[in-house]
Amino acid sequence: MANDRRGDAGGEGTGLPDHELLSASDVTRTIARIAHQIIEKTADAEHVVLIGIPTRGTILARRLAAAVAEFGGTEPSVGTVDPTLYRDDLRRRPTRPLEDTQFPEGGVDDALVVLVDDVLMSGRTVRAALDALSEHGRPRAVQLAVLVDRGHRELPIRADYVGKNVPTSRSELILVSLTEIDGEDRVAIRRGAGE
Amino acid sequence: MTDLFIRNARPYGGDAVDLVVRDGVITEIGAGLEAPEGVETLDAEGRVLLPGLVDLHVHLREPGGEESETIETGSRAAALGGFTAVFAMPNTNPVADTDVVTAHVRRRGAEVGLVDVHPVGAVTVGLEGERLAELGTMASAAGVQMFSDDGHCVNDPLVMRRALEYASALDVVIAQHAEDHRLTQGAQANEGVVASRLGLAGWPATAEETIVARDCALAREAGARLHVCHVSSARTVDVLRSAKAAGVSVSAEVTPHHLLLTDAALTSYDPVNKVNPPLRTAADTQAMRAALAEGVIDVVATDHAPHASQYKDTEWQVAKPGMLGLQTALSVVVHTMVEPGLLDWHGVARVMSERPAEIAGLPDQGRPIAVGEPANLAVVDADEPWTVRGAALASRASNTPYEGMRLPAVVVATVLRGRLTARDGRVVEQVAS
Amino acid sequence: MKHLLSVTDLDAATATALLDTSDRLRQALLGREVRKLPTLRGRTVITMFYEDSTRTRVSFEIAGKWMSADTVNVSAKGSSVSKGESLRDTSLTLSAMGADCVIVRHPASGAAHRLASWSDKDHTATGTHTSIVNAGDGTHEHPTQALLDAATLRDRLGSVAGRRIGIVGDVLHSRVARSNVFLLATLGAEVVLIAPPTLLPVGVAEWPCRVSHEIDAELPGLDAVMMLRVQAERMTGGFFPSSREYAIAYGLNDTRAAMLPEHGVVLHPGPMVRGMEIAPSVADSARAAILAQVRNGVHVRMAVLYHLLAGAPE
Numbered sequence: 001m002a003n004d005r006r007g008d009a010g011g012e013g014t015g016l017p018d019h020e021l022l023s024a025s026d027v028t029r030t031i032a033r034i035a036h037q038i039i040e041k042t043a044d045a046e047h048v049v050l051i052g053i054p055t056r057g058t059i060l061a062r063r064l065a066a067a068v069a070e071f072g073g074t075e076p077s078v079g080t081v082d083p084t085l086y087r088d089d090l091r092r093r094p095t096r097p098l099e100d101t102q103f104p105e106g107g108v109d110d111a112l113v114v115l116v117d118d119v120l121m122s123g124r125t126v127r128a129a130l131d132a133l134s135e136h137g138r139p140r141a142v143q144l145a146v147l148v149d150r151g152h153r154e155l156p157i158r159a160d161y162v163g164k165n166v167p168t169s170r171s172e173l174i175l176v177s178l179t180e181i182d183g184e185d186r187v188a189i190r191r192g193a194g195e
Numbered sequence: 196m197t198d199l200f201i202r203n204a205r206p207y208g209g210d211a212v213d214l215v216v217r218d219g220v221i222t223e224i225g226a227g228l229e230a231p232e233g234v235e236t237l238d239a240e241g242r243v244l245l246p247g248l249v250d251l252h253v254h255l256r257e258p259g260g261e262e263s264e265t266i267e268t269g270s271r272a273a274a275l276g277g278f279t280a281v282f283a284m285p286n287t288n289p290v291a292d293t294d295v296v297t298a299h300v301r302r303r304g305a306e307v308g309l310v311d312v313h314p315v316g317a318v319t320v321g322l323e324g325e326r327l328a329e330l331g332t333m334a335s336a337a338g339v340q341m342f343s344d345d346g347h348c349v350n351d352p353l354v355m356r357r358a359l360e361y362a363s364a365l366d367v368v369i370a371q372h373a374e375d376h377r378l379t380q381g382a383q384a385n386e387g388v389v390a391s392r393l394g395l396a397g398w399p400a401t402a403e404e405t406i407v408a409r410d411c412a413l414a415r416e417a418g419a420r421l422h423v424c425h426v427s428s429a430r431t432v433d434v435l436r437s438a439k440a441a442g443v444s445v446s447a448e449v450t451p452h453h454l455l456l457t458d459a460a461l462t463s464y465d466p467v468n469k470v471n472p473p474l475r476t477a478a479d480t481q482a483m484r485a486a487l488a489e490g491v492i493d494v495v496a497t498d499h500a501p502h503a504s505q506y507k508d509t510e511w512q513v514a515k516p517g518m519l520g521l522q523t524a525l526s527v528v529v530h531t532m533v534e535p536g537l538l539d540w541h542g543v544a545r546v547m548s549e550r551p552a553e554i555a556g557l558p559d560q561g562r563p564i565a566v567g568e569p570a571n572l573a574v575v576d577a578d579e580p581w582t583v584r585g586a587a588l589a590s591r592a593s594n595t596p597y598e599g600m601r602l603p604a605v606v607v608a609t610v611l612r613g614r615l616t617a618r619d620g621r622v623v624e625q626v627a628s
Numbered sequence: 629m630k631h632l633l634s635v636t637d638l639d640a641a642t643a644t645a646l647l648d649t650s651d652r653l654r655q656a657l658l659g660r661e662v663r664k665l666p667t668l669r670g671r672t673v674i675t676m677f678y679e680d681s682t683r684t685r686v687s688f689e690i691a692g693k694w695m696s697a698d699t700v701n702v703s704a705k706g707s708s709v710s711k712g713e714s715l716r717d718t719s720l721t722l723s724a725m726g727a728d729c730v731i732v733r734h735p736a737s738g739a740a741h742r743l744a745s746w747s748d749k750d751h752t753a754t755g756t757h758t759s760i761v762n763a764g765d766g767t768h769e770h771p772t773q774a775l776l777d778a779a780t781l782r783d784r785l786g787s788v789a790g791r792r793i794g795i796v797g798d799v800l801h802s803r804v805a806r807s808n809v810f811l812l813a814t815l816g817a818e819v820v821l822i823a824p825p826t827l828l829p830v831g832v833a834e835w836p837c838r839v840s841h842e843i844d845a846e847l848p849g850l851d852a853v854m855m856l857r858v859q860a861e862r863m864t865g866g867f868f869p870s871s872r873e874y875a876i877a878y879g880l881n882d883t884r885a886a887m888l889p890e891h892g893v894v895l896h897p898g899p900m901v902r903g904m905e906i907a908p909s910v911a912d913s914a915r916a917a918i919l920a921q922v923r924n925g926v927h928v929r930m931a932v933l934y935h936l937l938a939g940a941p942e
Contacts, residue, residue: 095934387831390829510734
């Protein structure tokens with residue numbers, strides 16, 4: 001949820017060009033690396049489920065699952081969970097539309113669940129997603145994979161898999177593009193355009 | 196003090212003159228008159244002078260409904276609205292169906308002294324539409340000249356026939372609230388597009404039209420005088436036109452709100468717009484204006500109907516029907532009739548003063564502005580618009596449908612038999628003489 | 629969205645957003661043992677029913693509870709309402725107690741509008757800006773019923789736009805019919821009202837629909853038919869000669885149901901009078917979406933509460 005492509009977080013017309021953090025091939029390489037790490041760290045788990053946080057987290061979860069299979073692991077099942085109904089900041093913004101929630105057949109009971117999101121910032125989205133997840137079953141363990149960790153945590157939450165750590169100021173925007181939605185793979189930072 | 200000098204007034208909007216009033220009668224009219232010694236002067240500053248307005252249809256709520264209006268507060272509203280005579284409908288508690296109640300109303304009106312309050316007697320006992328009230332006694336003992344069950348229709352054709360026959364011998368007029376109650380059972384709003392969308396049971400225009408047609412036939416046979424209250428529908432006008440052409444002695448009134456407002460106002464469900472008969476369509480308001488200009492509808496009457504807030508600040512269905520009218524009537528008539536050129540000031544005098552007085556048989560009201568005539572007068576600033584605020588009106592209730600509206604024409608002064616009753620938007624308190 | 633009083637408050641985009649939210653909420657609760665979302669924790673939702681309606685009241689109550697709102701039921705019987713308290717004062721009282729939302733069912737058309745205008749006017753005095761949901765006002769509207777009908781049609785037919793929907797029966801006294809005509813038209817459906825002239829309001833010609841008196845001529849062209857409840861007291865001489873004649877002329881029996889196209893859906897807002905407006909065999913057939921309507925009712929009402937109460941106040 002910290003991907004600032006969401007909710008049209010302004011930023012247009014600042015005059016400053018976006019600075020590219022990850023190119024298309026960087027994104028591919030990063031996903032591959034995380035996939036390898038997942039294979040390694042979940043080797044002793046019987047049942048691995050990747051749950052994406054909509055919308056780009058869900059796409060990343062699908063890509064990661066395919067990569068895990070490609071690199072010789074057992075292809076994890078994939079689901080998606082919308083944390084919106086569990087957010088603690090709903091009253092601070094206009095009504096948000098709800099996103100997809102779909103659990104793989106067999107659910108998440110006793111599974112090792114890897115939550116997947118594009119950008120990790122305050123940790124509040126992940127907290128809400130954990131709550132949503134717990135309503136749907138009791139996983140054996142939950143891990144977290146993110147493409148970008150930009151800091152500014154407000155909750156004691158840490159990612160198990162990080163594509164790239166990017167120190168940012170609060171006024172900067174992280175823009176994650178994925179081919180399925182945005183036509184290209186790219187991660188960029190827009191400076192001085194935030195609050 | 197019933198002597199008055201009026202400077203620089205324009206009777207019926209014509210040339211400016213000065214007027215001398217002695218003992219309540221106009222004694223001199225001319226340009227450049229000297230103000231008589233020791234006589235109060237009213238400088239009209241070139242404004243329009245009209246005969247005092249006469250309203251054939253008001254509800255003053257006293258006795259029994261004093262939380263909404265009293266004869267005193269209603270009289271103040273009347274004076275401020277330019278009226279010198281009003282007819283108080285009998286749907287009070289107790290009902291004005293005897294000479295005792297009607298005499299009381301007349302007496303209270305005289306005590307207040309701001310406007311001539313004429314009681315209207317009930318046609319039937321308790322307004323129940325079954326037995327004739329004592330019309331003869333009310334006429335002889337309390338001087339009642341008009342009878343009506345207003346609020347209710349004398350729905351039974353046989354009772355209406357007898358009432359007209361009986362009235363013809365007394366030379367009084369029966370004013371009918373034309374509504375066939377069988378056709379308006381549960382009705383809440385004008386039957387049509389708006390009511391159907393809002394889920395409000397419809398009050399069909401035919402319920403008015405059929406009663407008027409029936410009553411015209413009955414009045415013709417009885418040789419009686421019939422007055423139709425608050426005409427609201429275009430088709431009723433057609434019925435009236437042919438009845439008049441056929442020589443029926445029928446007159447009719449229209450309310451200011453039926454000249455201006457339409458059922459489009461109902462979408463908020465604010466019961467301030469609830470009235471009986473209901474606000475109708477834009478086509479109907481146009482027909483009312485044309486009929487008034489043509490004379491098929493004789494007069495404007497306010498159907499001034501105050502209701503305390505507990506009767507209006509409710510759901511639509513339980514709200515009482517009715518709206519304030521006395522202080523806004525002239526403005527609405529100027530807005531709907533004078534501004535579009537349908538009536539000139541002589542026309543306004545005709546429909547708001549002369550014809551009403553004639554219908555009710557008042558010898559001293561609605562008279563020409565001329566030497567020897569009673570000085571019942573209203574001074575009107577036609578150029579001054581004002582914004583209606585219900586809370587600022589003199590009525591005890593504030594249920595005006597014109598809240599916040601800008602309307603033309605301010606009544607600057609009202610004169611009753613040479614005595615100022617209102618001046619510059621204030622009631623002139625009457626000292627007992 | 630501040631209040632939901634009439635379907636005319638909803639443009640196509642807003643109505644579609646509500647239906648989408650309803651779908652998502654159904655999805656979020658699918659297959660769960662614990663049907664509880666924390667979204668409206670701490671919000672107070674009051675159902676105030678001046679008419680008996682188990683179905684609608686329970687549906688709203690479940691919707692509120694599944695969203696974790698504190699729901700309180702006020703019924704006109706046994707409360708100060710029956711002691712003659714005005715709607716105005718009841719409204720002030722509930723707002724002053726901190727009701728975030730009042731869901732009202734009332735026999736007077738426009739009652740919900742009145743409550744909403746008082747809520748807007750009084751909120752500084754009461755300290756609460758109470759949202760009003762119309763759960764049926766007189767013969768005016770029942771917006772959540774129309775929304776749940778649209779949700780059901782979307783499920784069954786894939787879309788509402790471009791579909792032809794027949795509404796059969798007592799349109800004159802039906803708030804369900806009014807809400808459906810205008811919502812379905814907003815969503816791009818073609819609506820046909822099928823009723824005798826005595827059960828159609830004067831002015832219906834201006835509504836965004838067609839009118840027919842011949843059910844048999846219409847059925848083969850309909851994607852769905854909605855049978856309105858027939859109130860027996862209106863069938864005795866006043867508006868219609870007899871219930872027998874009504875069943876013969878307008879009742880949805882097996883023969884008539886067979887005239888619908890293969891995919892034709894049968895809806896009924898309930899409660900049904902089996903054997904009068906609808907044959908039991910039709911009500912229980914695969915065409916009938918009557919239970920789906922009830923299920924969708926909860927999700928649609930959750931969606932309405934979500935859109936009214938979850939986001940920042942407007």
